Amino acid sequence: MRAAVGLALALLLAACDREPLHREEAYVFGTLVEIQTWGVDDQRAHAAIADVFADFQVMHSTWHAWQPGALARVNAGLKSGAWFSAPPSVLPLIERSVRIARASDGLFNPAIGRLIAAWGFHRDDLPTAPPPRADVEALLRARPRMTDIEIDGIRIRSRNPAVQLDLGAIAKGYAVDLGIARLRAAGIENAIVNAGGDLRAIGRKGERAWRIGIRHPRTPGVLAAVEVQGDECVFTSGDYERFFDHDGKHYHHIIDPRTGAPSRGTTSATVIHGDGAEADAAATALLIAGPQDWYRIARQMGIRYAMLVGADGTVYMNPEMAKRVHFETEPPPTVILSAPL
Ligand code: ADP
Numbered sequence: 062m063r064a065a066v067g068l069a070l071a072l073l074l075a076a077c078d079r080e081p082l083h084r085e086e087a088y089v090f091g092t093l094v095e096i097q098t099w100g101v102d103d104q105r106a107h108a109a110i111a112d113v114f115a116d117f118q119v120m121h122s123t124w125h126a127w128q129p130g131a132l133a134r135v136n137a138g139l140k141s142g143a144w145f146s147a148p149p150s151v152l153p154l155i156e157r158s159v160r161i162a163r164a165s166d167g168l169f170n171p172a173i174g175r176l177i178a179a180w181g182f183h184r185d186d187l188p189t190a191p192p193p194r195a196d197v198e199a200l201l202r203a204r205p206r207m208t209d210i211e212i213d214g215i216r217i218r219s220r221n222p223a224v225q226l227d228l229g230a231i232a233k234g235y236a237v238d239l240g241i242a243r244l245r246a247a248g249i250e251n252a253i254v255n256a257g258g259d260l261r262a263i264g265r266k267g268e269r270a271w272r273i274g275i276r277h278p279r280t281p282g283v284l285a286a287v288e289v290q291g292d293e294c295v296f297t298s299g300d301y302e303r304f305f306d307h308d309g310k311h312y313h314h315i316i317d318p319r320t321g322a323p324s325r326g327t328t329s330a331t332v333i334h335g336d337g338a339e340a341d342a343a344a345t346a347l348l349i350a351g352p353q354d355w356y357r358i359a360r361q362m363g364i365r366y367a368m369l370v371g372a373d374g375t376v377y378m379n380p381e382m383a384k385r386v387h388f389e390t391e392p393p394p395t396v397i398l399s400a401p402l
């Protein structure tokens with residue numbers, strides 16, 4: 062009897078001792094995606110995470126910018142100028158993108174797929190030189206914009222044959238939202254879905270909030286940490302994700318639709334927001350907006366927390382963001398605070 066009680070106690074202690082954190086990784090969307098859950102047993106966590114990863118693989122091919130799939134079919138339809146029915150897997154992203162593009166003054170502009178391709182970013186390996194200026198000028202003159210797309214129920218068409226969609230600045234955010242929804246449907250209330258530093262976190266990590274690292278845009282390691290709890294997304298766009306150097310100049314994968322060239326002046330932009338698709342698109346738009354315009358664009362987009370790192374390392378952010386950011390570098394960077402957002 063005594064032995065049985067002892068054994069039961071030992072088992073109980075072992076169960077309490079085990080960290081209720083479950084963690085899995087998979088390579089998808091061209092990046093390492095990590096999912097963590099807290100407080101559910103390993104078997105249930107594993108089943109739910111496997112579903113999310115399977116969904117992500119489907120989304121990856123559905124929204125791929127240059128491989129065959131639903132988005133490629135949409136792009137063929139947009140080029141034709143005729144009305145066609147948009148696949149249900151793509152239509153919500155188009156609708157969201159039209160609204161977000163407008164709020165960003167067109168800095169977030171997924172209609173510039175041809176420009177992004179001209180810069181050589183529609184392939185797995187990286188380009189080695191910029192495109193001829195004349196090619197860029199011609200694509201700029203065609204002025205592809207999301208407002209060129211007419212939507213009538215599930216039918217769409219483009220008034221401008223130059224519109225070609227590249228959803229690279231929003232798809233990951235939308236996917237992370239769907240991933241979290243899937244975990245919640247499985248009864249998981251504490252989790253993080255982290256797609257290469259872009260993430261949505263729900264609930265808590267036990268007694269503590271989830272602690273998130275924001276990557277340093279220039280040196281390996283973390284620039285700052287923020288804590289998130291409840292339900293929030295942290296998204297960062299940087300000029301270090303996909304790039305090439307040519308004649309001593311740095312060319313990256315985020316194109317300023319005004320110049321037709323990679324944006325300049327900002328090395329990274331971080332946004333905290335309740336919705337992943339919005340956070341993702343806003344991080345891209347604010348990176349392009351830069352130190353001069355980020356505040357106005359953030360206000361227009363309804364962003365409450367934003368942080369930019371300028372080319373010289375100066376950090377720009379609003380006071381509410383500053384309250385949440387803990388710099389991990391020594392010395393901490395120079396900070397320029399904006400008015401409240
Ligand atoms: P990442 O996902 O690499 O962290 P972003 O969310 O900023 O960074 O997405 C960058 C991708 O968005 C590019 O690879 C390209 O496919 C697309 N893109 C580039 N410039 C723009 C733009 N001005 N508006 C919308 N999408 C863009």
Ligand code: MG
Pocket residue numbers: 229230231298340341342343344345
């Ligand atoms: Mg983005």
